[in-house]
Amino acid sequence: LVIVLDFGGQYNQLVARRVRECNVYCEIYSYRIDIEKIKAMNPKGIILTGGPNSCYLEDSPTYSKELFELGIPVLGLCYGAQLMMHVLGGKVEKADVREYGKTEVLIDKKDSRVFQDVSEKTICWMSHFDYISKIAPGFEITAHTADCPVAAAENADQKLYAIQFHPEVLHTAEGTKMLYNFVRGVCDCAGDWRMDSFVESSIQAIREKVGNGKVLLALSGGVDSSVAAGLLSKAIGRQLTCVFVDHGLLRKNEGDEVEAVFGPEGDFDLNFIRVNAQERYYGKLAGVTEPEQKRKIIGEEFIRVFEEEAKKIGAVDFLAQGTIYPDVVESGLGGESAVIKSHHNVGGLPDFVDFKEIIEPLRDLFKDEVRKAGLELGLPAELVFRQPFPGPGLGVRIIGEVTAEKVRIVQDADAIYREEIAKAGLDQEISQYFAALTNMRSVGVMGDERTYDYAVALRAVKTIDFMTAEAAEIPFEVLQKVMSRIINEVKGVNRVFYDLTSKPPGTIELE
Numbered sequence: 359l360v361i362v363l364d365f366g367g368q369y370n371q372l373v374a375r376r377v378r379e380c381n382v383y384c385e386i387y388s389y390r391i392d393i394e395k396i397k398a399m400n401p402k403g404i405i406l407t408g409g410p411n412s413c414y415l416e417d418s419p420t421y422s423k424e425l426f427e428l429g430i431p432v433l434g435l436c437y438g439a440q441l442m443m444h445v446l447g448g449k450v451e452k453a454d455v456r457e458y459g460k461t462e463v464l465i466d467k468k469d470s471r472v473f474q475d476v477s478e479k480t481i482c483w484m485s486h487f488d489y490i491s492k493i494a495p496g497f498e499i500t501a502h503t504a505d506c507p508v509a510a511a512e513n514a515d516q517k518l519y520a521i522q523f524h525p526e527v528l529h530t531a532e533g534t535k536m537l538y539n540f541v542r543g544v545c546d547c548a549g550d551w552r553m554d555s556f557v558e559s560s561i562q563a564i565r566e567k568v569g570n571g572k573v574l575l576a577l578s579g580g581v582d583s584s585v586a587a588g589l590l591s592k593a594i595g596r597q598l599t600c601v602f603v604d605h606g607l608l609r610k611n612e613g614d615e616v617e618a619v620f621g622p623e624g625d626f627d628l629n630f631i632r633v634n635a636q637e638r639y640y641g642k643l644a645g646v647t648e649p650e651q652k653r654k655i656i657g658e659e660f661i662r663v664f665e666e667e668a669k670k671i672g673a674v675d676f677l678a679q680g681t682i683y684p685d686v687v688e689s690g691l692g693g694e695s696a697v698i699k700s701h702h703n704v705g706g707l708p709d710f711v712d713f714k715e716i717i718e719p720l721r722d723l724f725k726d727e728v729r730k731a732g733l734e735l736g737l738p739a740e741l742v743f744r745q746p747f748p749g750p751g752l753g754v755r756i757i758g759e760v761t762a763e764k765v766r767i768v769q770d771a772d773a774i775y776r777e778e779i780a781k782a783g784l785d786q787e788i789s790q791y792f793a794a795l796t797n798m799r800s801v802g803v804m805g806d807e808r809t810y811d812y813a814v815a816l817r818a819v820k821t822i823d824f825m826t827a828e829a830a831e832i833p834f835e836v837l838q839k840v841m842s843r844i845i846n847e848v849k850g851v852n853r854v855f856y857d858l859t860s861k862p863p864g865t866i867e868l869e
């Protein structure tokens with residue numbers, strides 16, 4: 359185990375992911391964690407992340423000197439590096455020049471264990487105002503840049519390493535190598551954290567925890583709940599019941615696809631209950647046009663339907679959820695990051711199901727790890743690599759009132775769009791893309807006939823974190839092909855728009 363101590367840096371999760379890419383298991387904790395807890399976990403290494411503060415100021419996040427005296431290797435990154443120097447007797451000051459972006463770093467100590475096999479001149483990602491003006495006693499400078507005398511320093515005897523730049527960011531060309539050198543070299547971690555071992559050990563752990571108990575899971579067909587279902591099914595078979603609510607706002611054929619995988623014809627042993635609640639949802643949504651109200655109705659109706667099913671099933675021992683590690687961290691439970699969103703999966707337990715305990719088999723995994731686990735479990739690749747799909751489904755992709763007719767139009771248009779994007783080989787490049795139905799009708803001509811039909815909007819964005827996004831540049835021929843197919847094949851559409859809006863000011867979804 360390697361512990362990542364989070365000082366509020368924006369790349370904290372990235373640090374943990376990179377460490378796991380070295381096949382070393384790690385967990386993120388807030389810098390407020392008690393030293394006794396750290397000792398009890400007996401980690402093989404500790405990494406201090408970056409952060410937005412100045413370590414020499416009174417109220418800034420800090421850690422006691424004892425952390426560096428445990429005999430456990432410590433790697434400080436950016437703020438973490440400065441803090442290490444500050445606490446151990448060096449000096450950190452505001453710099454004259456801010457270093458930001460890709461920067462050439464010159465390695466001074468070629469035999470440094472963290473820089474093993476790293477080029478003498480290497481491009482690294484810098485982002486700092488403060489700099490280390492004096493290293494702490496016992497340290498030596500191991501790298502510098504044109505503006506920064508201490509780009510890295512170390513006290514090799516004590517296994518303390520400070521790096522001013524961000525090896526966790528991919529812009530740091532040899533960053534992964536440096537982290538690998540630290541966790542696998544300096545910390546001597548074995549590197550046996552692998553997906554197959556995760557799947558195996560989780561199955562064991564689930565069996566032990568559940569015993570003969572009954573488990574209930576709300577399956578949405580999304581990646582996380584599907585992988586959770588696969589894992590639980592392998593562990594406890596028919597002690598698991600999955601309730602899949604088809605709210606009629608799924609993409610074309612999606613309900614059947616979920617059923618094909620988890621239903622009686624599929625490869626997984628479990629009780630699968632599909633609730634076809636389409637009509638019920640359309641009824642509730644009739645005449646409703648206000649976006650937030652639509653979202654609310656869809657959410658509440660889900661609870662109603664699930665509640666009814668749960669009542670039929672009766673008391674269960676466990677309620678399973680597809681919570682993943684970023685949900686935990688973003689809810690402010692893991693690291694130091696402010697509560698970005700109180701995730702529906704974390705905290706707020708549904709009080710309408712009679713259960714004793716919650717079970718979250720994916721709680722320690724990042725999204726890409728969840729996908730790997732899914733493949734390991736034999737889930738189809740289409741399901742494992744599905745794009746993000748909002749809980750309220752097509753309800754937020756149909757502007758204005760939702761009707762069965764509009765759902766059919768947007769499903770058909772979206773299916774064509776997805777097919778053509780995949781054919782053009784763009785599906786891995788674009789982060790999220792879909793068709794939406796504007797509430798606008800306009801005049802057109804088809805054959806010799808006047809038409810008065812709906813306009814479909816195509817959306818495609820590139821993004822890393824879904825907090826900001828840019829419209830994707832799709833070749834014009836591809837867009838034209840999609841446009842002509844939609845107009846020819848989807849009844850009720852006579853116009854197609856491409857949405858160029860970035861986020862902000864737009865959101866990714868239209869409602």
Ligand code: XMP
Nearest residue numbers: 746747748749750790824861865866867868
């Ligand atoms: P926006 O539209 O807010 O979307 O820019 C950002 C990302 O979140 C997804 N999204 C949702 N996901 N429930 C979800 O599970 C929701 O209510 C919801 N609304 C938006 C959206 O698809 C995009 O990936």
